[in-house]
Amino acid sequence: xxxxxxxxxxxxxxxxxxxxxxxxxxxxxxxxxxxxxxxxxxxxxxxxxxxxxxxxxxxxxxxxxxxxxxxxxxxxxxxxxxxxxxxxxxxxxxxxxxxxxxxxxxxxxxxxxxxxxxxxxxxxxxxxxxxxxxxxxxxxxxxxxxxxxxxxxxxxxxxxxx
Amino acid sequence: xxxxxxxxxxxxxxxxxxxxxxxxxxxxxxxxxxxxxxxxxxxxxxxxxxxxxxxxxxxxxxxxxxxxxxxxxxxxxxxxxxxxxxxxxxxxxxxxxxxxxxxxxxxxxxxxxxxxxxxxxxxxxxxxxxxxxxxxxxxxxxxxxxxxxxxxxxxxxxxxxxxxxxxxxxxxxxxxxxxxxxxxxxxxxxxxxxxxxxxxxxxxxxxxxxxxxxxxxxxxxxxxxxxxxxxxxxxxxxxxxxxxxxxxxxxxxxxxxxxxxxxxxxxxxxxxxxxxxxxxxxxxxxxxxxxxxxxxxxxxxxxxxxxxxxxxxxxxxxxxxxxxxxxxxxxxxxxxxxxxxxxxxxxxxxxxxxxxxxxxxxxxxxxxxxxxxxxxxxxxxxxxxxxxxxxxxxxxxxxxxxxxxxxxxxxxxxxxxxxxxxxxxxxxxxxxxxxxxxxxxxxxxxxxxxxxxxxxxxxxxxxxxxxxxxxxxxxxxxxxxxxxxxxxxxxxxxxxx
Numbered sequence: 172x173x174x175x176x177x178x179x180x181x182x183x184x185x186x187x188x189x190x191x192x193x194x195x196x197x198x199x200x201x202x203x204x205x206x207x208x209x210x211x212x213x214x215x216x217x218x219x220x221x222x223x224x225x226x227x228x229x230x231x232x233x234x235x236x237x238x239x240x241x242x243x244x245x246x247x248x249x250x251x252x253x254x255x256x257x258x259x260x261x262x263x264x265x266x267x268x269x270x271x272x273x274x275x276x277x278x279x280x281x282x283x284x285x286x287x288x289x290x291x292x293x294x295x296x297x298x299x300x301x302x303x304x305x306x307x308x309x310x311x312x313x314x315x316x317x318x319x320x321x322x323x324x325x326x327x328x329x330x331x332x333x
Numbered sequence: 334x335x336x337x338x339x340x341x342x343x344x345x346x347x348x349x350x351x352x353x354x355x356x357x358x359x360x361x362x363x364x365x366x367x368x369x370x371x372x373x374x375x376x377x378x379x380x381x382x383x384x385x386x387x388x389x390x391x392x393x394x395x396x397x398x399x400x401x402x403x404x405x406x407x408x409x410x411x412x413x414x415x416x417x418x419x420x421x422x423x424x425x426x427x428x429x430x431x432x433x434x435x436x437x438x439x440x441x442x443x444x445x446x447x448x449x450x451x452x453x454x455x456x457x458x459x460x461x462x463x464x465x466x467x468x469x470x471x472x473x474x475x476x477x478x479x480x481x482x483x484x485x486x487x488x489x490x491x492x493x494x495x496x497x498x499x500x501x502x503x504x505x506x507x508x509x510x511x512x513x514x515x516x517x518x519x520x521x522x523x524x525x526x527x528x529x530x531x532x533x534x535x536x537x538x539x540x541x542x543x544x545x546x547x548x549x550x551x552x553x554x555x556x557x558x559x560x561x562x563x564x565x566x567x568x569x570x571x572x573x574x575x576x577x578x579x580x581x582x583x584x585x586x587x588x589x590x591x592x593x594x595x596x597x598x599x600x601x602x603x604x605x606x607x608x609x610x611x612x613x614x615x616x617x618x619x620x621x622x623x624x625x626x627x628x629x630x631x632x633x634x635x636x637x638x639x640x641x642x643x644x645x646x647x648x649x650x651x652x653x654x655x656x657x658x659x660x661x662x663x664x665x666x667x668x669x670x671x672x673x674x675x676x677x678x679x680x681x682x683x684x685x686x687x688x689x690x691x692x693x694x695x696x697x698x699x700x701x702x703x704x705x706x707x708x709x710x711x712x713x714x715x716x717x718x719x720x721x722x723x724x725x726x727x728x729x730x731x732x733x734x735x736x737x738x739x740x741x742x743x744x745x746x747x748x749x750x751x752x753x754x755x756x757x758x759x760x761x762x763x764x765x766x767x768x769x770x771x772x773x774x775x776x777x778x779x780x781x782x783x784x785x786x787x788x789x790x791x792x793x794x795x796x797x798x799x800x801x802x803x804x805x806x807x808x809x810x811x812x813x814x815x816x817x818x819x820x821x822x823x824x825x826x827x828x829x830x
Contacts, residue, residue: 174760182502189509189524198521201782204790208516211778212523215509222502229498250557251719262554266727270744273731286724293554294720311725315732324385325736 179227186220258292265289277329282312337687338460341389344688345695350390353383354692357397358700363714365405366417367722369549369558372402373659377541378726380666381733388670392685393692395666399659400452400696403642404704407444407635408712412437420638423610427623427630434626438708442572443628444635445704447584451636452697454588455595455643460690463679466651470676473652475784476794480804482777485654487811488597489766497815499762507770508777510535517779530742537665538737539747540771542730544764545658547751550723550730552758558719572628580632583613591637595644597656605644609637643693650674650689653776658765661772 193212200207254262269285276284286308294300316330345351357379364375375398383391406421411428424444431440473481490500513524514534525531552558587609594605613633614623623630645656653675655661667674672685679686704711734747754764788794796802 178760192524196521196523198516198519201519202786204785204788205518205782206785206790207782208519208521208523211774211781212509212512215505215512219502219505219509222498222505226498226502253556253558254554259555266748269727269731270741270748273735273744274741278732282728286728289724289727290720293723294718307721311728315728319382319732319736325382325732326739327732327736 176227179223179225182223183220183227184223186216186218186223188216189219190216192216261292262289265292274328277331278327279312279316279329279331281329282316283308286311337683338690338694341684341687341691342695344389345393345691350393353386353390353394354397354696355699355703357394358401358696358703361398361401361403362405362408362700362704362711365402366408366711366714367405367717368409368413368415368417369553370726371418371545371549371659372399372405372420373541373662374546374549375399375402376659376662376666377538377545378729378733380538380541380662380669381736383666384669384736388672389685389688391670392667392672392688393695395663396689396692397696397699399663400639400642400693401700402659403638404445404448404635404700406638407441407448409715411440411444411631412712412715420606420641421634423606423634424631426610426634427625427627430624430626431628431631436626439571439628440626440631441708441712442705443576443631445701445708446572446577447580447587447632447635448639449697449701450584451588451591451639452642453694454585454636455592455640456690456693456697457643458592459643459646459693463647463651463686466647467676467679470652471680473676473800474798475780475787476798476801477804478780479777479784480795480801480808481652481654482773482780484804484808484811485648485656486766486769486773486777487808487815489657489769491811491815496761496763497819500766503757503762503764504766504770507767507772508774509770510540510767511771511774512778517775518782530740533738535746535771536738536743537662537668537772539734539743540750541658541662541665541768542734543747543750544754544768546726546730547747548754548758548764550727551751551755553719553723555755576628580629583616583629583632584636586612586616587633587636588640591640592644592647594637595641595656596647605637605641606634609633639697646689646693650678650686651676653678655769655772658768661768664772 190213193209193216196207196209196212198207198209265285265288269281272281272284275281287304290304290307291301294304313332316327317332319325320327320330345354360379361372361375364370364378365372376395379394379398383394386394403418403420406417406419407424407428409415409417410421410424411432414425414429416422416425428440428444431437486504490497490504511534514532515521516523522532590609590612591605594608610623610630610633613629614620617623617627617629619627645660648654648656649660649664651674653664653673655664664674672678672682730747731744734743735741737743757764757767784794785792794801795805
């Protein structure tokens with residue numbers, strides 16, 4: 172499998188870098204026989220490099236012809252197709268923006284924006300869906316924020332009514 | 334120990350504790366019931382929420398979540414033929430045909446009762462054997478703990494996956510992640526790149542939530558997923574006393590299988606239900622009826638998977654060694670609440686041990702009551718739409734992870750490990766060994782360095798001390814088996830052209 176060769180090569184390089192970096196660790200001698208804090212990272216670096224090389228160089232096993240569907244009863248479940256590449260990028264941007272804005276805008280506002288966008292995009296993208304997304308987002312951001320802050324005592328930035 | 338168990342049981346009756354436990358049970362049940370979500374995710378997600386609780390309440394909540402998560406898989410296994418968790422795979426074989434025949438209530442109720450019996454039997458074994466194992470483990474020194482962590486990791490790699498190289502790489506990666514930050518002895522900084530955030534190391538909460546939960550969220554968006562169409566025509570006659578008594582030996586055998594497999598690192602509930610199901614079919618006078626709605630199959634599967642909970646807790650609380658992902662998260666939760674699992678726990682914190690037992694018992698009984706009362710209502714959680722569930726779960730993950738360190742850095746770490754976890758699973762790297770590597774890394778390193786200092790750099794005590802020698806021998810055997818497996822598969826490939 173080509174991916175295994177590539178991943179194996181990546182692990183090989185990671186192992187080499189880790190082994191080299193571990194030799195740069197400064198440490199005081201704590202007693203006779205102490206192998207020091209660099210011995211585990213060094214050993215792990217060597218091991219990761221060796222295993223990476225094995226993964227990269229070995230003859231790939233025959234593929235099993237794709238993953239067989241485990242449950243095929245159409246009356247209990249149907250398959251939802253994956254999101255399009257463009258939508259995946261939009262979801263990633265929404266999530267990253269949520270993390271960036273979490274402390275800046277505070278919990279309630281950043282959560283409201285994230286939820287409204289995510290629920291709208293994952294659900295039916297209609298006017299009705301948009302209104303429902305906004306309402307759910309407002310409700311969840313208010314209830315979760317004040318519930319966690321007042322009810323459980325979790326420290327969160329910028330909680331309205333909390 | 335039984336007295337402490339009774340005393341702590343009384344403490345669980347405080348309203349705040351009871352509410353927290355029921356909350357944990359419901360969250361666990363919910364995560365267990367929905368395909369894709371797991372007990373590990375439920376415990377990881379609730380971990381930060383328990384920070385603000387008293388240690389005994391927090392621990393009781395986490396234990397309840399764990400038990401709820403293992404049991405929840407029953408619902409989707411029976412109604413959809415899709416196991417909510419791997420622990421309920423065998424339940425689908427007979428639970429679903431029974432539900433299709435219009436006896437969903439009977440299938441669900443049988444599974445609920447069997448789960449409770451399995452849990453209680455394994456609790457009995459836990460209470461009876463844990464002090465003995467702990468007394469034995471007190472004789473463990475640094476050499477023995479070093480050998481034990483290596484043996485546990487090796488066993489996980491050997492038993493959990495077919496691809497040994499990827500399993501070993503996963504374990505090594507987990508160990509490597511654990512080396513980031515201050516060294517456990519001497520406080521030298523490692524791989525911090527001058528960052529103050531990294532100096533504190535990688536937190537267990539962002540690591541676990543990212544690896545298990547965020548990766549699943551990514552998969553749900555990036556890959557096709559299932560839209561569930563359950564049949565809620567839940568009616569039927571319920572369980573019969575004669576059937577219950579007739580399956581007494583089946584439940585005892587399945588509980589024994591569940592406990593033994595639960596004790597072994599790396600397999601737990603996901604294998605125990607299948608093994609117990611196979612044993613029940615083999616022992617049955619009518620094996621041909623298995624797979625067509627025979628309740629004995631449900632009794633076997635559900636007794637075994639809940640019995641493996643008590644089995645998995647045995648090495649966790651006596652040796653401080655987690656056996657799988659969910660117990661690794663649980664050990665993180667115990668540590669956060671000031672409980673250091675290991676042989677000294679029985680001497681230093683007998684109250685908290687009693688609390689774990691009491692929480693286990695109370696959670697099992699409460700779970701049975703809640704499930705039986707909501708047998709027609711609870712299965713409707715399967716209808717929660719994905720477009721609401723995923724974003725709300727992500728919010729809870731971000732909030733929980735942020736609260737675990739009160740800094741945004743933890744959230745970035747979580748998202749990073751979410752990507753790592755998704756990529757690893759996509760390309761066939763098991764996550765279990767990585768988690769165990771991460772949790773066992775500091776234990777291994779601390780004990781290795783102590784052992785080497787005690788013996789002045791001499792490695793011989795590892796093979797001259799009897800317990801350590803047995804564990805090293807065990808590791809060598811596992812390694813030999815692994816290498817033999819690699820050669821055998823290569824020979825088969827060559828023979829097959």
